[in-house]
Amino acid sequence: MDDNALKVSIRQQRPVPLDAELVCEAGEMLAIVGPSGSGKSTLLRAIAGLGKPVQGLISCGGATWRDSSSRVRLPTRERGVGMVFQQYALFPHLSALENVMEPLASLPSAERRKQAQAWLARVNMSGMEQRCPDQLSGGQQQRVALARALAGNPRLLLLDEPFAAVDRVTREKLYRELAALRRDLSVPALLVTHDVEEALMLADRLCIFAQGKVLQTASAAELMARPADGQVARLVGHRNIFRANVIRHDLGRRHTVIEWRGIRLAAGLQERFSVGSRVNWMIPRSRILLYTPNSETEHRENTVVGRVQEQVELGDMVALTATVEGPERPPLHLMLPAHVVSRRCISVGKPLHMTLEAEGIWLMPDERYQIDDEAAALPRE
Structure with missing residues (x-):
């Protein structure tokens, strides 16, 4: 683990419950993804040292920012966020230039102006x-805000829903610009977002967050193919999540x-689930x-x-959405290119x-309250 990494292990009960552990390496962007009200922004504020002190440990760049056991609490202005x-x-x-000059107050005036102009050019x-x-x-204001955040040579970059207030076209331009800037960044970066697609495009890894807790942290590919459980699968956008019984391991x-309401399906070998056990299973639409x-x-x-x-x-x-023939089976959800639908003359009421x-079927522990075929979907905060 890099000494310049951000390391967080914190908890609090009030005002918003938190129980989170995460590591973000230098040069990495880690996306904190979860529904509104899950505590994502509270987590960012705790890392920045804003608000009531949290219990636990926060360190970055080899420096301890918060250690409740030894009563260390570095002020926000000294954390370099x-x-x-x-x-x-x-x-x-x-002005835009003056805003970007703000974090450069320790430099001579001419140097402040020169560096601020350079950062504005980069965005x-x-x-x-x-x-x-x-x-x-x-979009222009957000570019200035990003230049100001980077101009002070921070030890850590925190982005809290930075693209939510701009239109889609502007957002996509900002995605490209941030991706280009990131190639030169050597500090940890945390991106808070409720948009899974945004996180998949921008981040190296995703941290799925709900009710103040980290549910799973992994690469985009790992999360989409092998979510830890039904709740994570829902939060990353999967819709085909069902229950079955394990029949045998071949x-x-x-x-x-596995057997899904009378249909036997072959999944990739997953011996961690014993024969006869009840499981959740999912398959991506693709x-x-x-x-x-x-x-x-x-x-x-x-x-x-169907x-x-x-x-x-x-x-x-x-x-x-396709109903499946058989005893009250829940529907399957697919996503197809429009030209395929047209070529195959697919329409409502026709068979599929x-x-x-x-290899796309992934098994997960049985959690009844999270699956469509026998209970309601997860409540949205």
Whole structure:
């Protein structure tokens, strides 16, 4: 572990419960992802040293910022944190250049101006140095806020829902600019967001956060393919989450066979679940494929027949909900390119022949309150 990493192990009961442990390496962006009201911003404020002191340990860059056991609490101004907020938090009476010069107060005036101009150039704000915040668009204000956060050479960069207040087109431009800037950053960066897609695009790893607790931290690929449980699966956007019984482990074929309401499905081998146990299972929408019935159908794995119940166009993709033939099985959710839907003449009421890729089926511990087929979905905060 790098000595320049951010290390957090904190807890508190009030005003917002927290029980969180995380590590963010130097040069890494870690996204804290969770629903509104889950405590994400409270976690960021605790790391920055804002508000009531938390219990536990916070260190960054080899320095201890908070250690409740020895009563260490470094003031916010001495932690060297660069923060970017949802509502920009620029000084309204200062120009863009003057805002970026603020964290450079220890430098001679000419050097402050030179560095601030350089940072504004890096965020594509050259020529707008003398404009005040009310003369800038939302995207431009956010660029100034980012330049100000980075200008002070921070030990840690904190971004709290930084793109929530701008339109989608501007947001996508800011994503690209932040991704380009990140290549030169050598400090830990925490991004708080409720938008899973945003986190997947920008972060090296995701930390799934709910009710003040870290549920799972992993790379985007790991989280999407192997969520720790049904709650994490829901929070990262999976919809195909069901229950089944483990029937057997086929070591020769490297499969675990499960039974889902009368249908036997082969999953990738997952021996940690004992034969006879009840499990949750999930499959990403991208791992449900269509096939045309023919003489080779019997050789396909995990074939199910459904009927289109709902069809929603989402740009060049189409979201489909398909009922599955059999005893009150819950529907499957698919996402297909619009041209595939058109070519196959898919429409509401028509049959769908689907194969569920074995390697895409992931088993999780049984948690009844989280699964669609026997209970309501997770409540949203």
